[in-house]
Amino acid sequence: MTEGSSASEISAARLRGVPRWLTEAADAFVSVFFPAGCRICERLLATASRIPICDECLSSFERLPAILCEICGRPLPGLAERVSGPPLCPACQEKTYAFDCARSFAVYKDALVQAILLLKFERIAPLGAWFADRLTEVLREGGNALAADVVVPVPLHRQRERERGYNQAALISKPLSKRLCLPHKAVLLMRTRARPDKRILSLEERWESVRGAFATRPGSQVDNLRVLLVDDVLTTGATLDACARALLEAGAKSVVGLTVARAVRNPLLDSSTW
Numbered sequence: 001m002t003e004g005s006s007a008s009e010i011s012a013a014r015l016r017g018v019p020r021w022l023t024e025a026a027d028a029f030v031s032v033f034f035p036a037g038c039r040i041c042e043r044l045l046a047t048a049s050r051i052p053i054c055d056e057c058l059s060s061f062e063r064l065p066a067i068l069c070e071i072c073g074r075p076l077p078g079l080a081e082r083v084s085g086p087p088l089c090p091a092c093q094e095k096t097y098a099f100d101c102a103r104s105f106a107v108y109k110d111a112l113v114q115a116i117l118l119l120k121f122e123r124i125a126p127l128g129a130w131f132a133d134r135l136t137e138v139l140r141e142g143g144n145a146l147a148a149d150v151v152v153p154v155p156l157h158r159q160r161e162r163e164r165g166y167n168q169a170a171l172i173s174k175p176l177s178k179r180l181c182l183p184h185k186a187v188l189l190m191r192t193r194a195r196p197d198k199r200i201l202s203l204e205e206r207w208e209s210v211r212g213a214f215a216t217r218p219g220s221q222v223d224n225l226r227v228l229l230v231d232d233v234l235t236t237g238a239t240l241d242a243c244a245r246a247l248l249e250a251g252a253k254s255v256v257g258l259t260v261a262r263a264v265r266n267p268l269l270d271s272s273t274w
């Protein structure tokens with residue numbers, strides 16, 4: 001447990017229609033008797049929330065700008081004015097990615113980096129659910145282009161998942177599938193090759209490390225399905241691309257990638273390409 005079960009019990013009580021004065025009193029009680037700091041900025045949490053991050057930090061996450069590459073969702077600063085058709089980044093002009101489309105909630109920086117680390121290493125399920133709410137909004141804004149039949153988390157290698165005890169992508173994809181009323185297929189994809197231990201330095205190494213590293217599980221049904229593929233962070237797009245290739249090979253109709261965070265400035269990319 002992170003914050004103590006009292007906070008979650010009080011949140012549950014609120015849902016059951018407990019009078020407002022009582023929940024307010026409960027919030028005060030929690031902050032006095034169970035003082036807990038925001039796990040990002042250490043500010044005292046004022047309300048009984050199951051997410052150990054304060055409202056200021058949650059609202060500091062920077063949403064992606066409106067002008068994005070139509071395919072991979074990369075922000076295109078200043079490019080929209082110069083193109084006539086749908087805006088495409090240089091990588092998508094060269095048809096780099098196998099997925100049909102990718103979108104994200106916010107820019108991978110500052111407080112969001114820390115929030116993702118909390119999700120990844122401390123299994124804070126309510127935070128995964130909060131991210132699922134934000135991704136539901138992203139899907140709603142994206143309309144039909146992001147429609148799907150099934151939700152699939154990007155898998156960890158079996159050994160890594162055993163060590164960690166869970167897959168952080170599934171902490172997001174599972175509540176998301178519930179909100180969308182779609183089936184959640186956590187075992188449809190598998191990672192057949194583990195990520196190398198050494199730190200990956202170059203863009204080429206990053207792509208090489210995931211090429212062919214995913215496969216659909218024998219006998220799994222993916223034929224003609226539109227797959228919504230969920231992960232925590234999109235950095236180069238190589239992981240979503242490798243997963244999409246495996247899904248499309250197995251007969252998926254389309255693959256849409258959806259991540260909480262997106263690295264906007266990839267330090268591995270030469271900025272002169274912009």
Ligand SMILES: [Zn+2]
Nearest residue numbers: 038041054057
């Ligand atoms: Zn904070």
Ligand SMILES: [Zn+2]
Nearest residue numbers: 069072089092
């Ligand atoms: Zn693109």
